Amino acid sequence: MSLDTVVEDIREEARARADEIRSDGEARAEEIIADAEADAERIIEEREEAVEKQIAQEREQTLSSAKLEAKQQRLEARRDVLQQVRGEVEDELAALGGEKREELTRALLDAAAEEFDGDDEVRVHGRADDEELLTEILADYDGYSFAGDYDCLGGVVVESETSRVRVNNTFDSVLEDVWEDNLKELSTRLFDQ
Template sequence: MSLDTVVKDIREEARARADDIRDEAEEEAQSIIAEAESEAEEIVEQREREVERTIEQEREQRLSSAKLEAKQERLEARRNILESVRGSIESELAALEANREELTRKLLADAAEEFDSDAAVDVYGRADDAELIESILEDEAYDGFTDAGEYDCLGGVVVESDSSRVRVNNTFDSVFEDVWDDNLREVSERLFEAKNEHDG
């Protein structure tokens, strides 16, 4: 075997070995690149999921906040409507003429039952009802009852006696307050059911 042949064999073996090393290196590089790309994809997907979660949380928070705000606005609107209805009724009570004397007599008679027959009793009423109250107190049944002046109310009477330390508030306001409180749920249901049916 000549030296040229040996050199040639060594060169070919070195080339083959170099090709093998290059192939292995390329394979390893491809594997590293594939792994890096896979990890990068996972990181991107994870970030996307985190962003989507954050967006969903913010959306839910905003939706929840908007719902709460809408509910508060609805409640405020209902309160305003109820206050308006109540104000209208109070105005009608203040302006009531037809049964005013009959109602005032009834309220005073009911209040009078709380006092002893010999008690000195003061009767207060609305300034506009002063003449009406004075004329009612002229009845014999109200001997010892005195018109004591003005009380800020829609009508009716406030009756009190120092001797018995009793005070009875039989004003239109107090009666209306009781009726309003007792029927508020029903009034509200009727008002807003009717409104919802009309809207629907």
């Protein structure tokens, strides 16, 4: 065998080996590219899912915030209406006059007087505008006297040092009790129609 043949065989073998290495390299490169593309698709899908989840979460938070704000505004509006209604009731009580005012004042004084049986001196306070009315009514009660003004819509505050009792039977206190007892029903009538 000649040297040229041996050289040619070695070259042939080297070319074959180079082709085999190149082929393996290309196959490995294609495999790496395929894996990288699969990873890229997986990462894109994960990111898209994360973004969609974040969008849904932010949408839910925004919706919840909007609902809460709307509920707060409704409650504030209801509170404003209730305050307006109460203000109107107070105005009507303050403006109440004539026989109706006398009748209510006498009833409140009678109820308070039950607490002062046998007391020698009972002082009655009332609204400044009602002094004349109270003085006239108190003429019917032994030991009772008008003791001065009390900041209220009407009615009486009755006290005695003997029994150390003080009874607040003002229109304000009665209104407060009635208001608290009937607030739910009032709200239902005003707002749940």
